[in-house]
Amino acid sequence: MPKVLISDKMDPLAAQIFRNRGIEVDEITGKTKDELIAMIGQYDGLAIRSATKVTKDVLAAATNLKVVGRAGIGVDNVDIPAASAKGVVVMNTPFGNSITTAEHAIALMFALARDLPEADKSTQAGKWEKNRFMGVEVTNKVLGLIGAGNIGSIVADRAIGLKMKVVAYDPFLTPERAVEMGVEKVNLDDLLARADFITLHTPLTDSTKNILSKENLAKTKKGVRIVNCARGGLIDEAALKEALDSGHVAGAALDVFVTEPATESPLFGTPGFISTPHLGASTNEAQVNVAIQVAEQMADFLLSGGVTNALNMPSLSAEEAPKLKPYMALAEHLGALVGQLEGDAIKAVAIEVEGAAAELNQKPITGAVLAGLMGVYSDTVNMVNAPFLAKERGLDLREVRHDREGDYSTLVRVTVTTAEGAKSVAGTLFANAEPRLVEIYGVKVEADLGGTMLYIVNVDAPGFIGRLGSTLGEANVNIGTFHLGRRSAGGEAVLLLSVDTPVDDALKAKIAQLPGVKTAKALSF
Numbered sequence: 001m002p003k004v005l006i007s008d009k010m011d012p013l014a015a016q017i018f019r020n021r022g023i024e025v026d027e028i029t030g031k032t033k034d035e036l037i038a039m040i041g042q043y044d045g046l047a048i049r050s051a052t053k054v055t056k057d058v059l060a061a062a063t064n065l066k067v068v069g070r071a072g073i074g075v076d077n078v079d080i081p082a083a084s085a086k087g088v089v090v091m092n093t094p095f096g097n098s099i100t101t102a103e104h105a106i107a108l109m110f111a112l113a114r115d116l117p118e119a120d121k122s123t124q125a126g127k128w129e130k131n132r133f134m135g136v137e138v139t140n141k142v143l144g145l146i147g148a149g150n151i152g153s154i155v156a157d158r159a160i161g162l163k164m165k166v167v168a169y170d171p172f173l174t175p176e177r178a179v180e181m182g183v184e185k186v187n188l189d190d191l192l193a194r195a196d197f198i199t200l201h202t203p204l205t206d207s208t209k210n211i212l213s214k215e216n217l218a219k220t221k222k223g224v225r226i227v228n229c230a231r232g233g234l235i236d237e238a239a240l241k242e243a244l245d246s247g248h249v250a251g252a253a254l255d256v257f258v259t260e261p262a263t264e265s266p267l268f269g270t271p272g273f274i275s276t277p278h279l280g281a282s283t284n285e286a287q288v289n290v291a292i293q294v295a296e297q298m299a300d301f302l303l304s305g306g307v308t309n310a311l312n313m314p315s316l317s318a319e320e321a322p323k324l325k326p327y328m329a330l331a332e333h334l335g336a337l338v339g340q341l342e343g344d345a346i347k348a349v350a351i352e353v354e355g356a357a358a359e360l361n362q363k364p365i366t367g368a369v370l371a372g373l374m375g376v377y378s379d380t381v382n383m384v385n386a387p388f389l390a391k392e393r394g395l396d397l398r399e400v401r402h403d404r405e406g407d408y409s410t411l412v413r414v415t416v417t418t419a420e421g422a423k424s425v426a427g428t429l430f431a432n433a434e435p436r437l438v439e440i441y442g443v444k445v446e447a448d449l450g451g452t453m454l455y456i457v458n459v460d461a462p463g464f465i466g467r468l469g470s471t472l473g474e475a476n477v478n479i480g481t482f483h484l485g486r487r488s489a490g491g492e493a494v495l496l497l498s499v500d501t502p503v504d505d506a507l508k509a510k511i512a513q514l515p516g517v518k519t520a521k522a523l524s525f
């Protein structure tokens with residue numbers, strides 16, 4: 001039974017879903033990094049929000065971990081390259097809390113426009129300072145949207161409803177989408193110069209870090225009000241403090257900080273400054289959404305291999321997963337076969353599918369071929385890290401889907417290119433379920449790949465099979481299955497046999513010395 005740790009505060013529905021689906025679950029929140037490291041080894045899945053930091057050290061200790069599920073959007077608290085290298089899938093719930101976060105941005109915009117927190121404090125202190133608080137309307141004001149993705153678009157929609165003019169800066173926003181959203185696509189300088197309110201909705205990346213830098217804050221319109229419900233680090237906090245003190249920026253509302261929890265900050269107490277403790281996603285509705293989604297996605301993955309919303313591997317629906325399962329076994333075997341036969345000599349790989357296989361999602365088949373191929377170099381390769389390892393080795397990858405009718409109702413072909421040219425192996429499914437090799441380097445051989453095998457290329461001549469059988473018999477090695485094919489009578493013959501015991505180097509050398517043998521390799525699957 002897989003075991004999951006929920007390490008951040010999550011709606012109880014998450015634990016309930018795991019249990020209903022037969023997954024053991026522990027809810028242990030608020031642990032330090034060392035405590036997490038000490039316990040993580042026993043879990044197959046880790047469900048988190050933003051508090052748990054899934055660092056390289058945590059991943060190194062996570063010897064059983066297969067999936068990290070983020071009940072929310074931002075995954076900057078997860079070292080994704082380290083997770084990928086370790087073969088751990090990282091998934092999030094990209095839509096579950098977007099409305100809620102957009103609403104929080106709008107709420108903060110209004111709070112800034114009317115100085116609500118300060119007015120509340122003063123009124124409850126019995127001051128009735130009616131003349132101190134003079135706000136601004138948002139109607140007809142320009143809202144500058146930095147980042148026009150899921151949350152940004154919802155903010156734009158609400159702001160347009162409030163009769164604001166929305167200008168958006170997002171390098172990935174197409175002109176068509178801008179028209180659809182009813183916003184004007186602008187460059188950053190234009191936005192800074194025109195916006196009465198600025199709201200940020202981008203992830204924190206190299207290109208967005210300090211996007212509101214000291215220099216860019218200086219380009220804003222005097223009296224601008226700024227909202228950040230995305231990530232700390234998008235605004236230079238020290239520069240923001242200066243701009244608030246000087247009165248250039250009239251107000252700023254931050255839900256997120258460079259360092260969280262932000263229990264102290266030079267910004268605290270600055271006139272015009274409002275803050276909330278990373279509450280963007282904190283509504284009942286959003287937390288129910290993300291808890292259900294993350295638990296269902298993680299359970300699908302742990303129980304059936306279905307992959308949804310993964311950031312480091314292609315998606316695979318829970319319905320598709322069982323259909324693809326035998327193909328993935330076939331693909332992994334074909335990859336392992338060419339990987340063991342050609343090793344470092346491989347420069348490029350082409351993966352072709354035809355017949356029934358061409359109707360399926362090809363990405364998992366490709367991932368499985370690469371996992372088999374890269375598995376030659378490491379025991380910890382799986383479908384998640386194999387594509388990254390292949391890229392690191394500079395392997396050129398090509399995927400081809402054929403519409404044509406071939407000799408087989410379904411076929412997967414893996415062709416590798418080495419200095420000697422292109423070499424290919426192909427396999428099919430017997431009875432839609434059992435993987436079968438059908439061709440190796442141009443020779444038709446039907447074989448079950450599995451266990452320990454011997455691959456022998458020899459000159460097709462009488463007496464060879466007898467001599468090989470005797471050599472194996474003398475070494476007390478029992479033959480399990482025996483598959484034979486040849487390029488032409490009297491030409492090159494190919495033998496693939498499974499044996500019940502490992503073949504040591506001495507026996508391999510003996511076989512290689514038999515008359516007529518061109519190649520002799522031991523394989524394991």
Ligand SMILES: NC(=O)C1=CN([C@@H]2O[C@H](COP(=O)(O)OP(=O)(O)OC[C@H]3O[C@@H](n4cnc5c(N)ncnc54)[C@H](O)[C@@H]3O)[C@@H](O)[C@H]2O)C=CC1
Nearest residue numbers: 074147148149150151170172201202203207229230280281
């Ligand atoms: N405060 C909170 O509790 C919450 C914060 N968030 C944060 O909100 C942010 C946005 O979330 P979504 O809208 O769902 O993401 P998204 O991926 O749908 O949209 C992000 C947008 O930023 C744009 N972008 C990327 N680089 C940019 C750049 N250099 N300049 C301008 N735009 C750029 C992208 O093209 C994309 O359209 C994320 O960082 C997420 O972590 C999300 C949920 C809750």
Ligand SMILES: O=C(O)C(=O)COP(=O)(O)O
Nearest residue numbers: 049050051072073074281
């Ligand atoms: O979903 C996100 O990106 C958020 O920032 C929400 O964070 P939280 O789950 O409230 O810790």
